[in-house]
Amino acid sequence: MEDPNLKVLIIGAGIGGLALAVLLEKAGIAYEVYERASKVRPLGSAVQLNANILPFFQQLGICDDIRKFGKPVEYTRVVGQNLQSLGQIDATEVEQRMGYPSIIVARPELYDLLLSQVPVSKIHMSKKITSVEQDLSSTMQPGTAVKITCSDGTVAHGDLIVGADGAYSVVRQHIYDDLLKKNKLPASDAKELSFSHVCLVGTTKELDPERYPILKQPDARHSILMGPPKMRYSVWCFTVPQNRICWFVTLQMQKASSKSKEEKLVNNSEWGPEAAEAMCQQVKDYKTPYGGELGDLIENTDKTLISKVMLEEKQFKTWYDGRAVLLGDACHKMLPSGGQGAINAMHDAIILANMIYDIRENTTPEIADAFKKYRDARFAQAEYHINTSKQLGKILMGVSFWDRIIRKIALNYVPKFLIRMAMDKQGVYQPQAGFLPLFPYKGFIAPLSQEPCKRYVEKQQRQAEQTNQAQRKATEAAIVEPKVAAATVGL
Template sequence: MSIAHNKEGAMIRCSDGTTYHGDILVGADGANSGVRQSLYKLMQSNGQLPDSDAKGLNKCNICLVGTTDPLDPEKYPGIGGPSALLYQMIGEGTSYTWSSMTVPNNQICWNAVMQLGSDESEDEKFRNSEWGPESNEAMIKEVRDFRVPTGTLGDLIDATPKDGISRVFLEDKLFETWNNGRVVLIGDACHKLLPSSGQGAVNAMQDAVILANCIYELRSVAEGDVAEALRDFKEQRYPHVKDQYKASQLTAKLLYGQTFFERLVRNVVLNYLPKSVQLKSMSKDLAYRPQASFLPQAPKRGTCYVVPQRPSKRYQEERELSKHL
C-alpha cells in the first residue's frame, strides 16, 4: 500500500493495485495503520518526521483472553443473573493478574495479563511471528491453576473453544504527527491507548466527530484550506487524548502493576483515596462530550458540568438563511 498527496488531491494505492482519489485521506485503519506507515515514510524521506514517531508501539503487557461456551448455572454460580459480575485478581509472587466477567447467554469472559519488563517486551520469544493457537499452550499452562470465584482459570479455558482464545500484546503510543497536507489519522492510528480505562474506542469516536466538524467548516478543498482544517482537528483533540493516554497508563498500573511502588499506589487509591476525589476525576472525563456541530445539539442531562461545544459558524449562517426562505 502507498499514498500520495499534493495540491490537486490525495491518492491511495491498495495492495491489490486499485487506486482511489479524493480531497482528503483519512487513516482510520487501526494501531498498525498502513496509512500512517506510508505517510511517515514520506515525511521521513523529507526530514519532516519527529524521531519519536519513527519508533513503534510500546509493548506493555501480554494478554491471554477468551469467552467460554454457554455454561451450566448450577456449576457456575452467578451466571445468568440480571447484572454482570466482574472479578479482578492480582497475583502474589507472579507477574500475572487475571479477571473473569459474566456476560449474557450464560457465558464468562476471562483474561490473564502478564506484566512485561522493558527487556522482556523485546525478547524473541514474545514476537508476534511465533504466535498462534498452538503457541498459547505455554501461557495456558502457567495460568490454568489460578483461582477464580467459579473454580480455576483452567476450568474457564477448557470451556472455551481453542480458536476463540487470543494472545495479544497490550500496546500504547501517542504519536505526535496526526496530519500532513491532505492526510489525517484518527483513532488507534494516531493514539493507541491501553484498554485498562476503556477509552480507546471512545476517543476514536470523538476523533470522528471533531474531524467531521472541521470538514464541515471547510470553505473550499484547496490544499491550504484542507491542511488548516486538519491542523485544527489535532489542536482540538490532542490535549484531551493526552490526558486519557496518561489515565490509561495509570489505570493499567492499578490493575496489573506488580512492583512495590505500583502495589503501594494501588493500596492507597483503592482504600484511602476519598470518593470525592474519585468523583471529581470521573466528572472531568464525562464533561467532554463533543457533538456534531452541523446537527441540533442534544440537551444536557444530569448534574455534571459539560464542556461548552465550539459553535459552528456555518451552521448558524445556514440556520439564519433558512429563516428568510
C-alpha cells in the same frame, strides 16, 4: 464553495474507522472504507461505555440497543490469589452525577452495532493497503489528490485519507516516511512502539448460571484478580447479558519489548491463533476473580475468537500531513486499564467528522487547517487518557512492590470526593456530532459546552428563513384572498 464534495478514504474498519463511517454517512459526505481482514470476526472482550460517549449514541439513536446488550458497573472489585478483597472502586454515583451509568458491553456487539449503521457497499474487505500517495499540487483534479494501493492491486482515489488502521498504521508510516525525508519528523515519533504487557482476550459462549451464579447478578461484576507478584499477571472478568463472561488476562513482561523483536523470536507477524493458543496453555491454571480456573472460561470460548494482543502505550506527536490524517490507535495507544481506547477512537471520529463537515473548499491548506483544529481539540484529551490509563494500570495490573503499595492506598484510602472529581473530569467531556441536533445533558453535572458546526448553523438558518418566507407568503395570500373574495361579492 458551499459543498466541496469531498471523498474520504478510511483505512481500517476497526471501532474508530467504523465510527467515522457512521458519522460521514449521517453528514452526507462521500466515503469508502478499506479493511485488510477478509471478514469481520467478533474478537475481543469487554468495552466500558460511560457518559463521555453515551450522549453520542443517543444522537445516533442506538443508546437503547447498548443498554440492552450491556450491564451497568457498580464497583470494580480487586481480589488477591485467595479471592480476599484488596479493595474496590465505587462507581455507584456515576449515573446520578452524569446522567448515564457506566455500561459494560462485549466488544463484538458494539462492533456489530456500528457496522449495522454503515451500508455494506461502502466497506471493502480483504483490502490491505500497501501504499499511500498524495498529490498536493493546486492543479490536481477533485477526487484524485490521494491514491491508495492494496496488496491485490486495487487502486482507489479520493480527496483525503484517514488512517484508522491501528497501532501499526500503514498510513502513519507513509506520513512519517515523507516527513523524515524532509527532516520534519519529531524524534519521538520515529521510535518504535514498545510494550511491557501482553494480553489474551475473549468472550465466552452462553454459560450455565447454576454453575456460575454470578451471572444472575444485575450488574457487570467487574472484578480483577491479582496473581502472585512473581507470576506477574492479572485476570479481569465482566458479566454481560445472555449469561456470558468477557475475560482477559494481562502478563507483565520482565523487560519492555517491541513487535519487531517479538517477530524475530516467534516468527509470527500477525500474532494469530498460534500465539493465542500458546498463551492459553500458559494461563489456563490461573484463577479467576469469580473462583475456578481460567482454563474453564477458555474452554467455553470459541478458540478462533481468542486473541493475543500487545499492550503498547504511545502518544504520537504528528497526527496529519497534507491530506492524510490519523485517528484512534494509529495516533495514540493506551493501556486497557482505563477502558478508554475504543472511546478515544470514537471521540477522534466525532471531532474529525465535525472538522471535515466544516471544510468549504477542496484545497490542501483548507484541509490541513481542519486537521490542525482536529489535532488541537483532541491531543490533550488523548494524552490525559494515556496518563490515567497508565496510573490505573499500576493500580489494577501492576506487579512491583510500589505498585502494590499504590494499589492498597488507591483502593482503600483515597477520599470519595477525589474519586468523584476524577470521574467527573472524565464524564464532562461528551463530544457530539456538530451537524446533528445536540442531545441535551441529563445529569447533575453539566458537560463541557460544545459549538455546533458552522455549516450546520448556516443550514439551519437558511431552513428557518425558507420556512419564514413560506409562512409570510401563506399569510399574505390569506389576506389577499378575502379582499379578492370581497371584491368578487361587490361585483
